[in-house]
Amino acid sequence: MTISEGALYRYALPLTAPLKLGSEAVTRRRGVLVRLTTEEGCVGWGDAAPLPGFSDETRGDVEQHARAALPRWTGTSFFDAQGDLDAMLQDLPFEAEAPSSFRFAMEGAVVGAAAAAHEASVPEMLGTPRQTVALNALLPRSGANGPTQAVRRQEEGYRAVKVKVGRGGVEEDVERVRAIRKALDASVALRADANRAWSFDEAVTFADGIDDLHIAYVEEPLADPARLDDFIERTSLPVALDETTREVPPATLRGLPGVTAVVLKPTLLGGLQRTREWGRVARDAGAAPVLSGSYESGVGIQMLVALAASGPAVPVGLSTYDRLAADVYAPPLPIGGPNVDVPAVATPSTARIAWERLDLIERVSA
Numbered sequence: 273m274t275i276s277e278g279a280l281y282r283y284a285l286p287l288t289a290p291l292k293l294g295s296e297a298v299t300r301r302r303g304v305l306v307r308l309t310t311e312e313g314c315v316g317w318g319d320a321a322p323l324p325g326f327s328d329e330t331r332g333d334v335e336q337h338a339r340a341a342l343p344r345w346t347g348t349s350f351f352d353a354q355g356d357l358d359a360m361l362q363d364l365p366f367e368a369e370a371p372s373s374f375r376f377a378m379e380g381a382v383v384g385a386a387a388a389a390h391e392a393s394v395p396e397m398l399g400t401p402r403q404t405v406a407l408n409a410l411l412p413r414s415g416a417n418g419p420t421q422a423v424r425r426q427e428e429g430y431r432a433v434k435v436k437v438g439r440g441g442v443e444e445d446v447e448r449v450r451a452i453r454k455a456l457d458a459s460v461a462l463r464a465d466a467n468r469a470w471s472f473d474e475a476v477t478f479a480d481g482i483d484d485l486h487i488a489y490v491e492e493p494l495a496d497p498a499r500l501d502d503f504i505e506r507t508s509l510p511v512a513l514d515e516t517t518r519e520v521p522p523a524t525l526r527g528l529p530g531v532t533a534v535v536l537k538p539t540l541l542g543g544l545q546r547t548r549e550w551g552r553v554a555r556d557a558g559a560a561p562v563l564s565g566s567y568e569s570g571v572g573i574q575m576l577v578a579l580a581a582s583g584p585a586v587p588v589g590l591s592t593y594d595r596l597a598a599d600v601y602a603p604p605l606p607i608g609g610p611n612v613d614v615p616a617v618a619t620p621s622t623a624r625i626a627w628e629r630l631d632l633i634e635r636v637s638a
């Protein structure tokens with residue numbers, strides 16, 4: 273497969289409400305779309321959407337890197353045997369300093385073009401996909417009416433609910449999580465995410481406070497993640513990694529037997545190869561890989577759905593898409609309920625691109 277053209281487009285999508293990310297408040301979701309075209313006329317799209325407060329790079333960095341790198345991709349041939357996707361991805365001409373979101377975009381565009389060349393779907397290129405992907409419902413941050421909202425989501429059919437903790441006092445979190453857990457059916461998984469807010473003692477207070485309840489896991493309880501193994505030894509609370517996956521190699525999991533799940537965000541982790549490697553190591557270690565979004569556009573979300581469809585059947589974190597008031601696709605993708613129909617969502621479609629929302633940055637031909 274030979275790339276004959278690469279194009280870069282800037283987008284800035286409106287949100288349903290400002291997004292609070294650490295100390296930043298984002299009012300528009302900004303990113304860069306990549307389109308690669310092969311000599312045979314096959315097209316693949318990718319989404320590079322660095323998340324302020326979480327990504328190491330800015331959108332400006334992505335633009336600068338992508339403009340300099342694109343001429344090395346056009347005219348380049350690479351191996352594209354279906355069934356050996358990992359070999360194909362390893363062959364891509366990335367520089368060592370390629371930003372994470374750029375890796376995600378370029379790998380996605382290449383897989384999309386290869387899928388078109390093989391008349392396969394993107395999920396099929398990644399493995400043997402399931403037809404549906406279940407989502408977890410993310411409860412809004414404000415503490416009010418947590419149990420009522422959680423029950424509403426359960427009635428809509430969600431099998432997992434995620435709640436943010438670690439913003440106020442730990443006692444309040446214990447009360448909130450207890451009330452939500454008691455309001456939900458036992459069969460609905462409850463997940464908590466502390467985003468590294470707690471000292472060791474606060475995290476233990478939380479764990480002891482909900483000791484008699486079954487929650488699926490708490491993500492990143494500790495401000496000092498180096499103490500995770502102590503925490504796992506001290507409490508019986510199941511733990512999930514999120515931020516840590518961007519800081520340590522996947523093999524670290526083998527030394528953390530109390531880790532029940534790993535939250536994998538390809539935009540932040542640096543693309544498909546790294547996500548798939550984490551997924552393989554997690555499964556070997558008995559931890560569930562939970563694919564999650566970082567507020568990508570529809571193009572990025574399609575790739576996340578494809579990745580999730582080729583992984584184990586655990587509810588994934590893609591309700592970030594609800595926060596976009598408009599997408600690069602018009603109409604937007606049909607992601608609005610507890611289950612995503614994979615074939616209906618994960619087919620990239622140039623015909624549905626909302627061109628008026630894209631600004632051409634650069635187009636390079638071989």
Ligand SMILES: O=C(O)CCC(=O)c1ccccc1C(=O)O
Pocket residue numbers: 323326408410434465467514535564565566567588589590591592
């Ligand atoms: O996991 C989910 O359900 C949604 C994704 C999510 O919460 C998230 C999205 C972007 C950045 C950080 C986080 C987080 O897990 O804290």
Ligand SMILES: [Mg+2]
Pocket residue numbers: 465467491492514515535
């Ligand atoms: Mg998290």
